[in-house]
Amino acid sequence: MTCRELTAFIADYLSGDLPPDSKIEFERHLDVCPNCVTYLDGYQDTVRLGRHACDDDDAPVPDTVPEALIEAVLSARSKPSQA
Amino acid sequence: MQSDTHDRPTGTLDETTLVAALKAGDDAAFETLVRTSSHRLLAVARRFARTEEDAQDIVQTAYMNAFRALEKFEGQSQLSTWLHRIVVNTALMKLRSQRTKPEESIETLLPTFKTDGHHAERFRDWSVPADALVQQAETRATVRACIAQLPEAYRSVLLLRDIEERSTRDVADALGLTPAAVKTRLHRARQALSTLLRRRYAADGVTAQDGVTSAGGAASNS
Known part of the structure; x- marks a missing residue:
C-alpha cells in the first residue's frame, strides 16, 4: 500500500468500514511510515476539532438580529397566505 | 453535542x-x-x-x-x-x-503525491492537544473560520456530517448526491480542513520532501 492509497482509505479506516485485508495493509504501512502516522494524527485531530467547533455557547450568535428581518418574518406571517 | x-x-x-x-x-x-x-x-x-x-x-x-x-x-x-x-x-x-454555480476547486488544499505514490510533503505534528483545545473558545473560533474557507460543496457536507451529525444517506438525499459522493466530499473536506488547521497551528508544519525518509520508501513496497 502506498501513501496515496492509505490516504484514500483513512475515512473508511476510522469508521471501521475498511475490509479486514485492507485494514492489515493499512496498519502495516503505518508501522513503517511515520509521515503517514503524522498525517493520520492530524486528520483525526481535524475531525475532533471540527465536530466540536459549533457546540459551544461562544459560537458567533449575533447579539441582535436585524429588526428588519424580524419585522419581515412577522409581517409575512400576517399576510393572508392561508388562501 | x-x-x-x-x-x-x-x-x-x-x-x-x-x-x-x-x-x-x-x-x-x-x-x-x-x-x-x-x-x-x-x-x-x-x-x-x-x-x-x-x-x-x-x-x-x-x-x-x-x-x-x-x-x-x-x-x-x-x-x-x-x-x-x-x-x-x-x-x-x-x-x-444554487448548484448551477461552478464549484470552487479544493485541489490546492489536498495532499499531493509523487509518481511512486509517496507523499510529496513531509508532515510535522501540529502539537495540538486536541482535547484541551476543544475547550477553548479561541480554538473553536479558529476552526470555524477555517471551515468557512472551504468550498461550499465541501463545507456543506462537513457541516451536515460532522457537526449536524446527519447520516450519509440523509445528506445524500438532501443534497441530491449519491452516498459515495457524500463520503468522498466529506473525506476531501476533512483533508482540506486539516491542511488549513496545520497551516494555522504549525506555520512551518509542512516542508518540501526532498529526500523523504527511508521509512516512506519501505512502506511503498509493503
Missing part, C-alpha cells in the same frame, strides 16, 4: 404554553418566538450561507416553513431543536437551488 446548544428555552413562557399559543394563532406568541429564537437560527444559517443576505433569506423562509408546519409539531423534541432542523433543511434547499 449539538443538543447542548439548542435546548435552551425559547422564551420566558414555558414551552407547552408557548406552543399552545402559537397553534392558537396568538400574535404575541409568534413575536416572542421570533425574538427569542432568531439569533440562534441566524447563526446556524450563516454557517451554510455564502452571504449575509442569503443567511437572512434562509431564516425568513425557515420561519415561514415552521409556521406552516406548526400544527404537526407534537412536542417530541424541544421547539428550539425543531426550529434548528428546519433552518438547516431550508439552507439545504437553497444550496441545491
Whole structure:
C-alpha cells in the first residue's frame, strides 16, 4: 500500500468500514511510515476539532438580529397566505 | 453535542404554553418566538450561507416553513431543536437551488503525491492537544473560520456530517448526491480542513520532501 492509497482509505479506516485485508495493509504501512502516522494524527485531530467547533455557547450568535428581518418574518406571517 | 446548544428555552413562557399559543394563532406568541429564537437560527444559517443576505433569506423562509408546519409539531423534541432542523433543511434547499454555480476547486488544499505514490510533503505534528483545545473558545473560533474557507460543496457536507451529525444517506438525499459522493466530499473536506488547521497551528508544519525518509520508501513496497 502506498501513501496515496492509505490516504484514500483513512475515512473508511476510522469508521471501521475498511475490509479486514485492507485494514492489515493499512496498519502495516503505518508501522513503517511515520509521515503517514503524522498525517493520520492530524486528520483525526481535524475531525475532533471540527465536530466540536459549533457546540459551544461562544459560537458567533449575533447579539441582535436585524429588526428588519424580524419585522419581515412577522409581517409575512400576517399576510393572508392561508388562501 | 449539538443538543447542548439548542435546548435552551425559547422564551420566558414555558414551552407547552408557548406552543399552545402559537397553534392558537396568538400574535404575541409568534413575536416572542421570533425574538427569542432568531439569533440562534441566524447563526446556524450563516454557517451554510455564502452571504449575509442569503443567511437572512434562509431564516425568513425557515420561519415561514415552521409556521406552516406548526400544527404537526407534537412536542417530541424541544421547539428550539425543531426550529434548528428546519433552518438547516431550508439552507439545504437553497444550496441545491444554487448548484448551477461552478464549484470552487479544493485541489490546492489536498495532499499531493509523487509518481511512486509517496507523499510529496513531509508532515510535522501540529502539537495540538486536541482535547484541551476543544475547550477553548479561541480554538473553536479558529476552526470555524477555517471551515468557512472551504468550498461550499465541501463545507456543506462537513457541516451536515460532522457537526449536524446527519447520516450519509440523509445528506445524500438532501443534497441530491449519491452516498459515495457524500463520503468522498466529506473525506476531501476533512483533508482540506486539516491542511488549513496545520497551516494555522504549525506555520512551518509542512516542508518540501526532498529526500523523504527511508521509512516512506519501505512502506511503498509493503
